[in-house]
Structures are given as structure tokens and as C-alpha cells.
Amino acid sequence: MWRNTRTSYGWIAIALHWAVAAAFATTFALGWATQAVADEPATQFNLYQWHKSFGFLVLALALVRFGATILEVRPDPVLGLPAWQRRASGAMHALLLALLLAVPLAGWAVASASPLAIPSYVFELVVVPHLPLPKSAAMEAVASWAHAILAWTTCALVAGHAGAAVVHAVALRDGTLRRMLSPRG
Amino acid sequence: MRVRELILCAGLLAAGGADAETLSEVSGRYAIVPASTIAFHVAQVGGGGIDGRFPDFAGTLELDGGDLARSRVTITLEPATVTAGEQRIADFLRSSAVFDVANHPAITFTSTRVVRRGSDAAEILGSLTARGRTLSATFHATLLERRGRELLFRVVGRIARDPYDMGIGVPIYSNFADFEMLLRCERI
Numbered sequence: 001m002w003r004n005t006r007t008s009y010g011w012i013a014i015a016l017h018w019a020v021a022a023a024f025a026t027t028f029a030l031g032w033a034t035q036a037v038a039d040e041p042a043t044q045f046n047l048y049q050w051h052k053s054f055g056f057l058v059l060a061l062a063l064v065r066f067g068a069t070i071l072e073v074r075p076d077p078v079l080g081l082p083a084w085q086r087r088a089s090g091a092m093h094a095l096l097l098a099l100l101l102a103v104p105l106a107g108w109a110v111a112s113a114s115p116l117a118i119p120s121y122v123f124e125l126v127v128v129p130h131l132p133l134p135k136s137a138a139m140e141a142v143a144s145w146a147h148a149i150l151a152w153t154t155c156a157l158v159a160g161h162a163g164a165a166v167v168h169a170v171a172l173r174d175g176t177l178r179r180m181l182s183p184r185g
Numbered sequence: 186m187r188v189r190e191l192i193l194c195a196g197l198l199a200a201g202g203a204d205a206e207t208l209s210e211v212s213g214r215y216a217i218v219p220a221s222t223i224a225f226h227v228a229q230v231g232g233g234g235i236d237g238r239f240p241d242f243a244g245t246l247e248l249d250g251g252d253l254a255r256s257r258v259t260i261t262l263e264p265a266t267v268t269a270g271e272q273r274i275a276d277f278l279r280s281s282a283v284f285d286v287a288n289h290p291a292i293t294f295t296s297t298r299v300v301r302r303g304s305d306a307a308e309i310l311g312s313l314t315a316r317g318r319t320l321s322a323t324f325h326a327t328l329l330e331r332r333g334r335e336l337l338f339r340v341v342g343r344i345a346r347d348p349y350d351m352g353i354g355v356p357i358y359s360n361f362a363d364f365e366m367l368l369r370c371e372r373i
Contacts, residue, residue: 040281041280041281041282042280042281042282042353045277045282045353045354046353049357115271115273116271116273116274117233118229118357119229119230119231119357121230121231121356121357124356124357127230127231129231
């Protein structure tokens with residue numbers, strides 16, 4: 001039940017999937033909110049710190065997930081899935097995992113390159129050191145641009161991923177979504 | 186080499202002796218001149234912190250050497266002119282998150298009591314008004330030098346930010362701002 005089998009996802013994989021999803025959604029919403037409150041500097045500052053904390057959580061969970069994909073058995077696709085959908089699904093999962101690592105890494109680069117040198121005090125529990133990057137406004141701007149592009153790309157892919165899951169659940173009724181809700185799915 | 190060092194030390198001691206003054210001997214009314222520096226440091230978690238300065242200020246000292254307790258000190262800072270190395274930090278300090286200079290353009294300190302702490306040092310107790318709130322504050326002053334009509338004081342003090350509704354960033358940044366001032370005062 002905890003580990004994956006050839007036909008089902010275990011609780012560990014299911015929990016990691018939804019935990020990453022929730023952490024990314026929260027981080028993305030907080031990141032969007034930081035720009036929506038630009039005229040309230042105190043609120044914006046606090047939102048940035050929460051955004052950074054959840055971003056590091058996404059990175060940690062994505063790293064665990066990456067390790068799990070190496071160590072765990074990958075369940076076979078549901079029966080009857082066309083070859084092109086298998087390939088598309090595999091590519092989507094790999095790309096999403098890569099982006100879930102890349103987006104927070106780019107965010108970490110923003111905090112590290114910023115001349116503001118604001119510490120990353122994750123959930124006010126631990127100080128994550130800055131990456132060894134030169135501090136400059138130009139470097140910060142490049143990292144910010146990459147962070148935003150990667151985040152919006154991830155958001156679009158998540159929407160596509162979720163949309164495909166809904167199609168499988170509602171139109172095709174092939175059990176693809178159920179497998180990510182319970183090992184018995 | 187050793188002889189040169191001895192001569193140098195003797196020279197420094199002699200200079201120090203000539204400048205050494207006690208607060209009893211400097212009675213009078215003084216204005217704080219622009220050559221003074223008013224700096225502050227707010228430490229941050231993991232080391233380092235924000236270092237800022239207030240370049241625009243004004244103030245007077247009325248020193249009563251005979252009875253230092255009767256002395257009075259007033260200083261007014263203009264937070265709109267604060268600098269902090271990085272422009273975005275200075276802008277943030279000026280904003281509604283910290284000094285809120287649009288609504289509170291001045292920070293003032295008015296002494297209520299001066300207590301002698303040795304021949305050349307004193308504790309200055311008073312009221313600090315910032316962001317519309319007035320609270321008691323204490324600074325420690327040491328007379329470093331007297332030259333003609335000028336006095337040079339080193340003044341230090343620690344102010345908690347939160348009581349002034351400036352606690353933004355705690356605990357990433359310390360709740361305390363440590364002030365370090367070198368006040369050059371000219372008799373008026």
C-alpha cells in the first residue's frame with residue numbers, strides 16, 4: 001500500500017504528488033499576490049517571505065519526488081491507452097518534475113543575486129544560505145525573468161495535466177485519476 | 186623603531202591630554218552641525234544587516250556643567266533623507282512600512298533628564314517621537330573632544346522598532362535599531 005506496484009501508485013507517491021501540487025499552488029498564488037499589493041510595501045514584504053518559504057518547500061518535495069521516481073517502480077499506464085498518449089504523458093510528467101525543481105531554483109537565484117541580500121528564513125525556522133552568485137541588480141533581473149517565465153510555464157503545464165486528468169476521469173472513465181487518489185483506485 | 190613608537194605614543198597621549206575635557210567645563214548652548222553623522226544598524230538573521238544614515242538633522246544642546254541634570258538636548262531627524270546603501274532599501278524605509286514619511290516627516294528626541302556617568306559621559310533620557318508615537322528612550326553620550334567652540338560627542342542607543350509600529354521584517358531583521366552618532370556641536 002505504501003510503495004508503488006506495476007498497476008498502482010502507493011500512498012507515498014500519492015501523498016508526494018498532492019503535497020507538491022498544494023505547495024506549488026500556494027507558492028504561485030503568493031507570488032502573484034506580491035505583485036498585486038505593490039502599493040502596500042509591508043504586506044508585500046511579508047508575502048515575499050511566505051512565497052520564499054513555500055518555494056523552498058516545493059523544492060524539497062520535488063527533490064524527494066525526483067528520488068522516488070528513481071527508486072520506486074513506475075506503474076504501467078492504464079490498459080488501452082494509445083501509444084501517443086503514453087509518450088505525451090511520460091513527457092509531461094518528466095517536464096513537470098524538471099520545472100518543479102527549476103522554478104524554486106530560479107527563485108533561490110533571485111534571492112541570492114539580489115543586492116538587497118534579504119535572508120531566506122524558511123518558515124522562520126531555518127536560514128537557507130544564498131547561492132554563490134554575484135550580487136547585482138542585472139543578475140537579479142535575469143533570474144527574476146527566468147523565475148517568472150518558468151513559473152507561468154509550469155502553471156500552464158499543470159493546467160494541461162489537470163485537464164487531461166479530468167478528461168480521463170469524465171470522458172474516458174479509464175481510472176487514470178483514481179490511481180492518484182488511492183492505491184485501490 | 187622602538188624609539189619612534191615611544192615618541193608616537195607620547196605624542197598621542199599628550200594630544201589626548203590636551204583634548205580631554207570633562208562635562209563640567211563645557212557649559213553653554215550648542216548647535217549640532219551638519220558635519221555630524223547619525224547612523225543606525227539593524228542586524229539580520231544569519232549575519233549582516235541594514236546600515237543606514239540620516240543625513241539631514243538639526244539639534245541643540247544646552248549644557249549646564251554645574252548641574253548636568255538641568256541640561257537639555259533636542260534632535261530632529263528627517264527620515265525622508267535616509268540612506269541605506271541600496272536605493273530600494275532606502276525607499277522601503279521611507280514608505281508606509283517603516284518611517285511613513287508622507288504622514289510623519291520628522292523624528293524628534295527631546296531629553297527629559299541627563300544623568301552624569303563619569304567625568305566625560307552621561308546618560309540622556311527623553312522622549313522619542315516617530316511615526317506619531319512618543320515613547321521614552323535612553324542614549325549614552327561620551328564627550329570625545331573639545332576644540333575651541335566645538336564639542337564632539339559619541340552617542341549610542343538602542344531603540345526597539347515594534348513599539349513604533351516599525352516592526353516589519355522581525356524576526357528576519359532584529360527588532361532593535363542600534364544608533365551610533367558622532368555629534369559635532371558648535372557653541373551658539
